[in-house]
Amino acid sequence: MGAPAAFEAVLRRITGGPLGLSDWTGVAFAFASLVALCWGVRHAKHPAVPALAKVLIVATYGGGILVPLGLQFDQPAMLMLPMAGALAIAGLGGPVLRREPLRWGPRTVLGWTVGISAVAFLLLARRNALAPPVEVALPLLAFIALGLLLERWAGALVLAALVPGPSEHWTVDGPAPAAPDVVLISIDTLRLDAARSMASLQRLADQGVFLDAQAPSPWTLPSMVSLMTGLEPAHHAAIKTPMGFPRLSDDIPTLAEQLSAAGYDTAATAENPFTGPRFGLERGFARYRHDAAKPWALPQVPFTTTPRTTGTMLLAAAGLITPDDGIDLRLRDARELMASRRERPLFLWVHILEPHLPYTHALDLEGVRLAERLALLTANRLHAALPDEATLALYRKAYAHEVDVTNAALGTWLDELPPPPAAGRVIFVVADHGEAFGEHGGWEHGHSMYQEVVAVPMVISGLDGVVRQGPVGLIDVTPTVLALAGVPSGDLDGQDLRSHQSVPYTSSNPLYGDLTLRAVRMDDAKLIAQSDRRISFDLATDPDELSPGSQVALEPFLPPAVLHASESIELDDTTREQLRGLGYLE
Secondary structure, eight states: HHHHHHHHHHHHHHHHHGGGGOSHHHHHHHHHHHHEEEEHHTTOOTTTHHHHHHHHHHHHHHHIIHHHTTSSSSSSHHHHHHHHHHHHHHIIIIIEEEEEEEEEEEOHHHHHHHHHHHHHHHHHHHHOOOOHHHHHHHHHHHHHHHHHHHHOOOOOOOHHHSOOOOOOOOOOOOOOOSEEEEEEEEEETTHHHHOOOOHHHHHHHEEEEEEEESSSSHHHHHHHHHHSSSOOOHHHOOOBTTOBBBOOOOTTHHHHHHHHHOEEEEEEEEESSSGGGGGGTTTOOOOEEEOOOOOOOOOOOOSSSSTTTHHHHHHHTTSSSSSSHHHHHHOOOOOHHHOOOOOSOEEEEEEEEEESSSSSTGGGOOOOOHHHHHHHHHHHOOOTTOOOOHHHHHHHHHHHHHHHHHHHHHHHHHHHHOOOOHHHHEEEEEEEEOOSSSSGGEEEESSSSHHHHHHEEEESSSSSSHHHOOOGGGHHHHHHHHTTOOOOOOOSSOOGGGOOOOEEEOOOOSSSSSTTOOOEEEETEEEETTTTOOOOEEEEEEEEOSBBOOTTGGGGSOOSSSSSOBBBBOOOOHHHHHHHHHHSSS
C-alpha cells in the first residue's frame, strides 16, 4: 500500500463511520459541517451551547476516525482508548477546565483534520509497512501537530466531567469602603519610546499623566513583584539566583491581599509563567485567571527561515498557531470581570504578553516574506548570539506590529469601558521592562541596565491630586494605590506619587550574565555598576547613553552587589516548559 493510497484511506475513514460518506464529497461535507458548527458556536448566546458543541465535535471526529480505523487492528481497544483520550484532551479539557470562551473557527477545524489525519496516516503506514523514509517523517509531523494540539487544549475529558472549573467567586464581606476602582494594566516588554506612540495610552494621558518610570529589574519576576509589593528586589527577594527562581515569601503582603483586607473585590487575568501561581503573585485575588505562554516557540534556536518553515506553515495553516489567544482573551476577561462586579470597589489586574517574543501576530505583517513571518512566529532568543542587522530589522518590525495590535485592542477596550462608579476609577498602565534591538550590543531583555531595557511607561488616568513630573518607579504604584484605598502602606521603598519627592531608583538582578550588574537613577543622573566597573550618564543631554562618564556621586544609592534570595522553588514540568517556551530556560 503506497503513500497516496494510505492517504486516501485516511480520508475515507475521516468521512466514513456515522456520516456514511467515503469520497471527496464526504470530505467537503464533513469540513463544511464543522465550520458551520463552529461559526454557530461563536455567535451563540446560550451558555450551554459551547459545551454541547465540544461534545459534538469530539463525537464526530471520534466516531468518524476511531471506529473504522480501530477495527482494522487485532486489538482495537488498545488503539481506540488512548486515541479517544487524546481527542477528549484536545477537544474539551482546556476550555472547560479554564472556563475559556470557545474560539474555534475554520482554521482550527482544519487543525483538527491535519493533526488527527497525521496520526491516522502514521498508524496505517506502520500497519502496511510503508517505506522507512515515510515512517521517519510521519511520526515527526504527527507528534508535532498532535503535541501542539494537546498543549493548546490541555486537560482531560474525565477531569472536565468530574472536577468543577476553577473556584472563582467574590470572597470579601462586610462594609464596602468609599474608594475608587483601580485597574492596573501591565504590558510585558513595552519600551518607553514605543509606548509614547500608542494612541490608546495618549487617550488616558490626556485625562491624567504620562510618566517616565524605571523598572526595578530588566526581567519580569522581580519587576512585577516590586510592582505588586512596593519593594525593591533587594527587599522582596523574588530574584534570579544561580540555583533557580524563588517564590515571593508569604510574609510579604501583596497589593491584592491588602486591598482585599480593606474591602475590595480583587480579580486578575494574566499570561506569563512568572505571573502564575507558582511564584506568588496570585495571592489576594478572589478571581485569578492565568494562561500558559505560547507553546509553539522554539527555545534557544537561532533565528532562521529554513528548518522550521515547512512545519510552521503546516501548523499555522491548520489553525494550531493563531494570533487571537492573547490580548483579546485578556481584555475579554477584563470585561467579564468588570461586568460581574459587586457594589464595592474593584481592583483588576490585566497582564498582556503581546510585545514579548515570540511574535504571535507575525502572519499579519505586510511586506515580509512568508518564510520570515513564519520564523518570527516561533522566534526565540539565543543567549550567546546577537542577530545580524537584517534579522534585527525584522524583529523591530514584528515588535512594532505587536505594539500596534496592543494599541488597537486597548483602544477598543477603552471605547467599551463602562462609566466609572460613583467613587471613580483610576487606571494605571505600566510595563515590566523594555526590550533591546542591538543598542549597546544587546538584544531582548534580562541582560542590561541601559534605558532601552529599564525605562518603562507609567500612564495614570483618574488620579486626584498633583502627580510630580519627573522620573518615577514601578515601586511607587503600590503605595499610591494603598493611599487611594485609605490603607497605611507601612515601610515600603516606593512612595505615593501625589506626594512625590526626588529620590533614587535602583535596578538590579539581571536574568543573564553577571548578577552584580545594577544601576541607580536620580532625576537625570544615572550610574551603572558591575563588579569594580562604574559608568555614568547624564540622561538630559545623552538620553541614548552613548557618552559614558566617570561620575560616581550616586554610588551610595546602589543596591547591594549580591542580593539574598528566598529559597528557590522546584519547578514543575508545566512551568518549566512554559519558561522554556519564552527562552528563559535552556
